[in-house]
Amino acid sequence: MSRLVYFVGRALRGMRQALFINVVAVLTMAIALFVVSVFAGAVGQMQSLLDAWGQDIVVAIYLDDDASAEDVHRIKKAVAFAAGEDSRVEHIARDEALERLRNSLGEDAGILEGLDRNPLPASVEVRGGVTKEGPEALQNLAELAMELPGVTEADYGREWVSRLEGLITLGSMAGFLVGGLILLAAVVTVSNTIRLALFARKDEIEIMKLCGATDSFVRAPFLIEGGIQGTLGATVALLSSLLLWLLLLPRIEQGLTDAFAMQVEVGMPAGVLVLLVPGGALLGLAGAALSVGRFLRV
Amino acid sequence: MIRLFNVTKEYPGSRPALLDVSLHVPKGQFVFLTGSSGAGKTTLLKTIFCAERPTKGQILVGGRNTARLDRNRIALLRREVGVVFQDFKLISSRTVGENVAFALEVVGAGRRTINKRVYFLLKSVGLEDKISADPRTLSGGEQQRVAVCRALANHPKVLLADEPTGNLDSERSVEIMELLHEANARGTTVMVATHDTELVERFRRRVIHLDRGRVIEDDESPAIFSGEEAGPHSDGDPGGEEGEEAAEA
Ligand SMILES: Nc1ncnc2c1ncn2[C@@H]1O[C@H](COP(=O)(O)OP(=O)(O)O)[C@@H](O)[C@H]1O
Ligand SMILES: [Mg+2]
Numbered sequence: 001m002s003r004l005v006y007f008v009g010r011a012l013r014g015m016r017q018a019l020f021i022n023v024v025a026v027l028t029m030a031i032a033l034f035v036v037s038v039f040a041g042a043v044g045q046m047q048s049l050l051d052a053w054g055q056d057i058v059v060a061i062y063l064d065d066d067a068s069a070e071d072v073h074r075i076k077k078a079v080a081f082a083a084g085e086d087s088r089v090e091h092i093a094r095d096e097a098l099e100r101l102r103n104s105l106g107e108d109a110g111i112l113e114g115l116d117r118n119p120l121p122a123s124v125e126v127r128g129g130v131t132k133e134g135p136e137a138l139q140n141l142a143e144l145a146m147e148l149p150g151v152t153e154a155d156y157g158r159e160w161v162s163r164l165e166g167l168i169t170l171g172s173m174a175g176f177l178v179g180g181l182i183l184l185a186a187v188v189t190v191s192n193t194i195r196l197a198l199f200a201r202k203d204e205i206e207i208m209k210l211c212g213a214t215d216s217f218v219r220a221p222f223l224i225e226g227g228i229q230g231t232l233g234a235t236v237a238l239l240s241s242l243l244l245w246l247l248l249l250p251r252i253e254q255g256l257t258d259a260f261a262m263q264v265e266v267g268m269p270a271g272v273l274v275l276l277v278p279g280g281a282l283l284g285l286a287g288a289a290l291s292v293g294r295f296l297r298v
Numbered sequence: 299m300i301r302l303f304n305v306t307k308e309y310p311g312s313r314p315a316l317l318d319v320s321l322h323v324p325k326g327q328f329v330f331l332t333g334s335s336g337a338g339k340t341t342l343l344k345t346i347f348c349a350e351r352p353t354k355g356q357i358l359v360g361g362r363n364t365a366r367l368d369r370n371r372i373a374l375l376r377r378e379v380g381v382v383f384q385d386f387k388l389i390s391s392r393t394v395g396e397n398v399a400f401a402l403e404v405v406g407a408g409r410r411t412i413n414k415r416v417y418f419l420l421k422s423v424g425l426e427d428k429i430s431a432d433p434r435t436l437s438g439g440e441q442q443r444v445a446v447c448r449a450l451a452n453h454p455k456v457l458l459a460d461e462p463t464g465n466l467d468s469e470r471s472v473e474i475m476e477l478l479h480e481a482n483a484r485g486t487t488v489m490v491a492t493h494d495t496e497l498v499e500r501f502r503r504r505v506i507h508l509d510r511g512r513v514i515e516d517d518e519s520p521a522i523f524s525g526e527e528a529g530p531h532s533d534g535d536p537g538g539e540e541g542e543e544a545a546e547a
């Protein structure tokens with residue numbers, strides 16, 4: 001314990017002696033971690049939003065106006081079987097469809113007054129079951145439904161779903177690449193700072209060794225210095241990210257709520273934020289280890 | 299305490315710095331290592347504190363074969379071997395006291411022990427008032443006294459000094475030599491490389507003379523006849539110093 005205090009003291013003393021480059025290293029680490037955490041947070045949020053919507057995907061099977069009650073019954077049975085156990089199948093009659101449309105239009109419902117007859121078809125809506133299993137399952141279910149007598153059309157907004165998923169996959173791949181490069185740059189910055197510190201204290205290290213210091217004794221303060229740089233950088237990044245999310249979240253939620261006409265809750269990307277400080281400490285340690293390992297192999 | 303068996307050291311691309319050197323320095327002895335510049339004095343000392351590995355031959359220090367030591371064991375060996383250099387090698391970003399404390403921090407001594415020991419050592423060379431001074435503000439002689447304190451901090455069994463008086467005038471040189479003798483009188487084996495013949499004659503101890511890497515003369519006799527400082531084994535290091543430490547506290 002007192003050993004650790006001693007090493008941390010030596011590390012802090014070293015950092016004070018080269019204050020400027022240490023500040024630069026901490027800020028580089030902070031910026032890198034901030035960018036990466038905000039990005040990872042955003043991707044994570046989009047993914048979970050998409051998952052949430054996945055729960056809400058509806059396959060709408062539109063019925064022929066001539067379809068009999070018996071037809072409807074058969075369609076419901078067939079579709080429920082195909083969609084799996086925990087699926088929910090619901091028949092929406094034509095009047096009900098119109099009523100829903102009227103409700104969702106709200107103040108604009110007036111435009112429906114001009115209609116002399118109900119233009120909407122009856123439908124069977126499927127939720128849950130295989131509809132949660134992605135675009136392919138949806139496609140299969142839709143195709144199966146189309147084969148049934150009395151069905152005119154089956155629709156699940158397939159393009160919208162798969163395009164969004166593709167976008168997120170592409171985005172996160174690009175993000176991981178760029179994020180990785182940014183983090184690498186931060187590690188290299190820490191590594192260079194530690195290398196400078198090692199050079200600046202070359203004489204001290206030489207004398208330590210002459211006095212019988214073990215390698216680990218010589219290394220520890222420099223490793224801790226890297227760890228401190230990473231931890232400080234990550235703390236700055238954490239506070240900035242928290243601030244950003246606090247400021248942005250209400251707007252994002254409002255924007256999404258408006259755009260999709262349903263209540264959307266996003267929440268903080270807790271996983272990313274929790275990992276930030278330990279991750280930063282590890283990166284700093286790794287950067288320091290890069291330099292220390294090479295420098296002391298004499 | 300120190301034994302060399304047929305030690306040869308060749309640096310790449312030059313004639314051997316040491317050539318087939320064999321010698322034995324018993325525990326508690328004081329030895330001068332003489333020879334002109336380039337004779338191999340520094341190299342010989344470096345092989346003893348493991349800063350250089352011999353190309354051929356074996357070296358025993360305190361019974362340990364230096365060739366067989368890994369990095370950690372070398373570190374442990376160095377705690378028993380104090381070294382003093384011509385250029386003092388004090389750390390300029392630390393105070394005089396911190397420079398001495400350094401040797402004790404390295405071996406993991408506690409803060410209180412360190413403070414006591416540093417004060418005792420600096421007082422023994424008359425520099426206790428300079429404990430918080432920047433070493434660069436000290437004279438050469440004072441800096442070398444601090445360096446001797448650092449070398450002696452861990453009660454080393456062996457003290458090696460490479461031209462310790464090379465940067466000092468003759469009066470300061472004698473002061474430093476007396477410090478080394480006092481350490482020897484407390485039981486430390488001391489080896490001093492120098493080309494200052496005046497000093498060697500004045501202190502009259504065993505002289506190992508090197509020339510172009512060979513031992514060409516090993517004169518034991520002066521030590522045998524130096525009456526008043528004989529018998530360094532009689533008062534060992536711990537007893538002698540604890541007495542002084544207690545008196546000072
Ligand atoms: N690091 C080194 N690399 C190459 N040659 C060296 C090195 N150190 C010493 N030498 C050579 O070894 C010989 C002995 O040097 P040294 O031990 O320093 O002698 P002294 O200390 O007696 O002046 C000299 O010829 C010197 O040039
Ligand atoms: Mg020399």
